[in-house]
Every structure is written in C-alpha cells, then in structure tokens.
Amino acid sequence: MLLIHCPYCDETLPEAEFTYAGEAHIVRPLDPSAQTDEQWETFMFIRRNPKGPHYERWRHLHGCARYFNAVRDTVTDKFLTTYKAGEPRPDLESLK
C-alpha cells in the first residue's frame, strides 16, 4: 500500500484514506463561451499522461477531506512531494 503525506494533517498515511483526482494545475478558462470547441476539448479531456513525474491532485477523503497536489512518478509510483492546493508547482529539479 502507498503511504501518502497529507500536507494539511502533516502525517504520512495509508493510501486507503485518499482518493485520486486527476492531473493538477489545469486552469478553467475564465470565459468558457469565448473558447473554440478545440480549446474546450483540450481543457476538458486532453491530459499529459506522462511517463515519469506527474503533477496530480489527491483528496484526503477519509481524513481532513482537503484536496492537495502531489508529484508522483508514474513509473516507480513514488511520491516525490505533496503540497497544499494553491501553492506554486515545485520545480522538478528541486525534487531530485
């Protein structure tokens, strides 16, 4: 089982308390009706799906219930870091 550090609880806890919530740092367009169909499709559905470090959202559902962000390596399944929602995305170089 994965152990995930919740940045709000400041504890490292079993994965069973958490739920995955997709790629992080995807900003909803301020004026959706000004978007073309292609732009809207990109916002809604097109994801990076990288092989390697992935910025993603998690939720501590059975705990503090907060959403937060994480960087997880999709190859090794290792969490490089977790940080609170709203904080800037950490530089990958700083995580090595």
Next chain:
Amino acid sequence: MNKAVSSFVPGVLATSTAATVSLAAPMGRLSLRARGDLSALDAALGMTLPTRIGQRNAGAICLGPDEWMLHADDIVPIVAACAAIYEGHPHSLTDVSGREITLLIEGPRAAELLTLGCARDIDSIPVGEGRRTVCDGATVILWRDAPDRFRMDVWHSFAPHLLHLFETGCRELAAEAA
C-alpha cells in the same frame, strides 16, 4: 448477518476477554465550519477551538483546517451563542445529532481490534487526541481516551456493518488468546 440499525440499544453490543464494544447514550453533535479569526467563536463556545488536526479540547475535535465536531449533552445554548455572533463572524453550525452513533471500544486488545478495519497505525494517535479515518470502508471519527479505550463515531447506515466486524473480531481475538 448484519444487525438492523433499529435493534441497537445503548449498552454492550459485543464483548469478549479481548475487548468490549458498547453503544453510547445519545448525545448532541454539531458540525462546525469556520475560517479566519476564530476568537469570536472561542468566546461564544466558552473554550479555545483546537487548531491542529486531531487535537481536542473539551468536547471539540479539529477534523480539518476549517472543520470541527462538537459533542455536548445540551446543544441548545451552543447553537444560541453561535447564532448571536453569526452576523459578524459567518460560519456554519449544523446539528448532526441524528446522523451517527458512538461506539465505545475498550479492553486489553481494543487497539488491536481496531486494526481489523483501520489501515492507519492506531499507535500514531496519541491518548487525548482523535482522528477522522477509514474503518473497513466507512469514514469514522476515532477518539482515543486512554491507551485501551476509544470512541468511534459511525454514521447510522454503516453501523451494522462495522458492528458485525467487531463482533467477529472480539471473538477471534479472545479465541487467539485462549
């Protein structure tokens, strides 16, 4: 076979030499959500709201950065005091007394009984604190009152399922010890 919720009466529900699970008497429960300066709420409640997740003070436990659960015998004065400061300090105070029950779990192997359902390390919860966590698929609030005494707040619809687990667990741990 799971028990029907309506069959619960306060008292012992499952017991063995390892642990005893009983149902606490009904009590008042309030869910509080608030942000920013909490001093007005502290004054209204007549106590300091804990601010670290898991920390407790009086009948209050901090569940999240802006969320608390309050247990009290009589919630009427609390609701009135908080309503009086609502204009200046908007918050959400909801009576959830009917939403859940509290199981008292105690005995020499109470902590081990909890490990049957909880993925979290029970030993990481200090005495006098509590945590919201998951127990066999259901979200519960676990209060640790002593090394071998816990309270678990469970939503009604999950209670028969968890009780069934604890009944089996009590017997199993006792059989193991014998």
